[in-house]
Amino acid sequence: MSADLVSLAIEASKKAYVPYSHFPIGAALLTKSGQIFQGCNIENASFGLTNCGERTAIFKAVSEGHLDLEEIAIYGETANPISPCGACRQVMTEFFEPSAKVTLIAKDGRTVEMTVEDLLPYSFKELE
Template sequence: MFQSLPEVTTPLIEQALQAQKNAYAPYSKFHVGSAIIDEAGQIHSGCNVENAAYPLGQCAEAGAISAMVLSGNKLIKHIVIIGPTTDFCPPCGGCRQKIAEFADGQTQIHMVKKSGEIKTVAFKELLPFSFGFEKTDD
């Protein structure tokens, strides 16, 4: 079903597909799943969770990032995003900025269509001028 990609993407796609099945999207019916592999090789997934008070919902990427941070890791090596349509599902503007907080020059974004077709881009291609502050150690 999926084209040849780095070995790391297959388990990410599987996790993102599972997350997508658990999405809570009663209003838009737009179920999204996401999965991240971090610097320690751990996989974290998330799904979108809508709310009747629209701005209070959460995107799939934000859920996966939260799970990564909860585990104690802070670098996204690869992230997969799977949407329910025949088009690629790129991260929204807010999620691009959230990803930027935990990305580096090597971070890869893999967008997967319903058909299984995959488009991979370097994060800097999605958000070339991301907003950021100089980070200090906690």
């Protein structure tokens, strides 16, 4: 499924609303039941109100009642595979298992695969 998610993440980035940074991000996630949700970053003139592509996809899935998230792919127009911000890493930790696969994608199509736990070891959730 990763190849499909990569294509869908790239496709999602084309819908990004990025009039300030001109830095589109796209994400596609797969639920354990086979549903796919896409998301893009959506900027706001008040930068703190901007939402990242990863969180858009996750929030879409959760708002539709899907808490069984399995895998996510994230695309950025970066020389190296995109690195999610800290807020996105923490949200992924909330909704994915630590072993869930995360595929990071560069503008040339190169990918790096890791897990949610790789992205945020010793996360806040683990402190409960």
